[in-house]
Amino acid sequence: MKCYDFLKKGLTNFEKKKLGIITPYSGQASIIKGFIREHEKTLYCEVEVNSVDSFQGREKDLVIFSTVRSKYEGIEEALVQSIGFLRDKRRMNVGLSRARVGLIIVGDLERLRKAKQGHKWKFLGDYCLKKGRCFRVDVKAMDEYFEEFQKNPQKFLMTKKDVAKLGKEVKETKEAEEIEETKETEEAKE
Helix, strand or coil: CHHHHHHHHHCCCCCHHHEEEEECCHHHHHHHHHHHHHHHCCCCCCCEEEEHHHHCCCCEEEEEEECCCCCCCCCCCCCCCCCHHHHCHHHHHHHHHCEEEEEEEECCHHHHHHCCCCHHHHHHHHHHHHCCCCECCCHHHHHHHHHHHHHCHHHHECCHHHHHHHHHHHHHHHHHHHHHHHHHHHHHHC
16 A cells, blocks of 8 residues: 555645555455555545456556465465465466556565475566666555655665675576476476
8 A cells, every 4th residue: 555655745746546456366356456445535446456367467667566376375384485376477477467557566575585396486576676677665654664764765775785685596596496397397398
């Protein structure tokens, strides 16, 4: 909701009909629509909010792709988390390719990078980190964060220290990624 609010306030030519919000889960899409209706004090949500499957074949100028997921497979396996539908490369492709002009991916970069079968997200995350397009968000202080972000977005870019920490993890998991890619190649041949 804060991301939506930020766009509304920050973009002078913001038009709700040009914005799409995509999530892997239809239940999450319903909740987001409800939040927007409540926020806008209207019965109809003018922003198209849909699951990845429902958004297939359509485009919007600006897309917010929610990769937010809260389910862990267990406390001890916190580093080997499940990302559910997000592990499906077709769904990932739909979520990433629906925007004509701009795409905002909302989620936990560390979770996506460390997830089982999440190597495609890892590559995307690493690319965005290298290009300086990943921002830290303090979810406990969202109002203050977005106010500060509007004044100085550079302040919230992930630092070289953040990138170095993630880079170290990339080296440590390189072998695991190669094994996963080999498995996928073998499965595709069968």
